[in-house]
Amino acid sequence: MKKIYFLFSILFSMVLLAQTPEAFSYQAIIRNSSGELVKNQNVGFKFSILKGSVSGAVVYSESQNKLTDVNGLITLMIGAGSPISGSMSSIDWSTDIYFMKSEVDVAGGTSYTINGTSQMLSVPYALYAKTSGSSIPGPMGPQGVTGATGPQGVGFSNGTSGGQVYLTSSVSPFSPQAPQNLTGDFSISSSAVASLSANSAATGNNIVSAINSTNGANTGVVKPARLGTGTASSSTFLRGDGTWATPASGSSGSQKIQILTLSENVISDLSVRTILFNLNGNSPTARSITIPSSSSYEAGTILYFSIYNFTGSASTWIITSPNSTLYSGNASTSNGVSMSSGAPLGNALSGFRLLADGNGNWIRLL
Known part of the structure; x- marks a missing residue:
């Protein structure tokens, strides 16, 4: 039997992306018994992976045939051949050491010559790395030595009491200053x-x-006294003179007309702008009527007074307004004024007007 010499090296370019089979590269230079290169010739190989020792149990074996090149070099992938026994993917590389046994038939058949067995070193165990993350963690290592104290950082300093506040400086970059106590109100x-x-x-x-x-x-x-006189409520407002007053408002956005009978003599609704007396065909007599204070109205508010449906001579009005002065021409009074309603016009309107001046006065308009 011819003695076959060959040199092999394992180049571990792992196939780890869930491809089958898992494999690593194998190279060898094949020479015959005369030391001549075996060129351009089909060569048969058998590879076996042994567990624990050179004579250990075979956990995987395969066969391959490969053509050498002009330099007698052969390159193939162990794990990509025809399986004889076992499975490359089932090898647990973490539990033991492994050896690879290589056999060669330079005639390309299966009459293999034992070439030798060598221990597989670090690189094939990269196959284990893809599953090592799911293994049981090892014991915790000893506590490391405490490192040196770092430099003082830039940040907020502690206060001296509760309820203090941080203020930034008055110049850029406006960094926070030491906490301060609030003073004042x-x-x-x-x-x-x-x-x-x-x-x-x-x-x-x-x-x-x-x-x-x-x-x-x-x-x-x-x-x-500092909140004004009168009653503060949701329906009043504070005037500039410090008086709470009810704003004048109309009915549905319009000003009201109030018609009085002979027995009525008080106006309390600030939205009323026209006051009419229906005399029902009777002769006019002196009409006494009380109206709100002039200061209850906005300056420029005008009230209209008139009688209608009467017979006979002209009527006299006596107007009373609390906390107000009434002016009629040169005459004035603080509690009432007599005013002529003008010459009667039968059943037609006949009356006068009063203006609120915003200063607590009523002025009669012609």
Whole structure:
């Protein structure tokens, strides 16, 4: 039997992307017993992977046929041949050491010559790396040595008490300064509750003092006089003179007309602009009527007064308006004025007008 010499090297270019079979590269230079290269000749190979030792159990074996090149070089993929026994993918590379046994038939058949067995070193175990992440973790290593203390970082410094605030500097980059206590009228607790301070009313520099009652007592009660006279409600407004007043409004956006009978003599609805007396064919007599204060109306408001459906001579009006002065020509009175309604015109209208001047006065218009 001719002795066959060959040189082989394993180039482990792993096929790890879920391809079958898993394989690694194998190269060998084939020479005959005379040391001559076996060129351009089909050669038969058998490869076996042994577990534990050179005489260990065969966990995988395969056969291949390959044509050498002009230099007697053969290149093939172990794991890509025709399986004889076992499975490359079932080898657990993490549990033991492995050896590869190579056999060659330079005639291209299966009459193999034992060439040798060698241990498989690090590279084939890359096949194990693709499943190692699912293995049981190893024990925790010992605690490492504590590193050196790092440099002081840039950040917020601690405060000296609760309820302090951070303020930025007045120049760029406007970095945060040391926390400060609030002073003056405003304070905040460490639980983020804000409040107005109640300093001495005598100093006159405090919000709470400004609205508190007189005589330096910080009672926390707002003085009514500082909120205007009259009644503050959802239907009133505060006038410029400090008086709460009901705004004049019409009925559905229009001004109202109120018709009075002989027994009626009070106007209380501020939206009424025209007051009519229906005398029902009776003779005019002195008409006494009370209207709201002039200050209850916007400046320029005009009220119209008239009688109709009457017979006889002209009537006299006596107008009363609380807290108001009524002017008729040069005459004035604070509680009422007699005004002639003008010459009667039978059943036609006959009357006069009053103007609110915004200063608490009623002015008769001709």
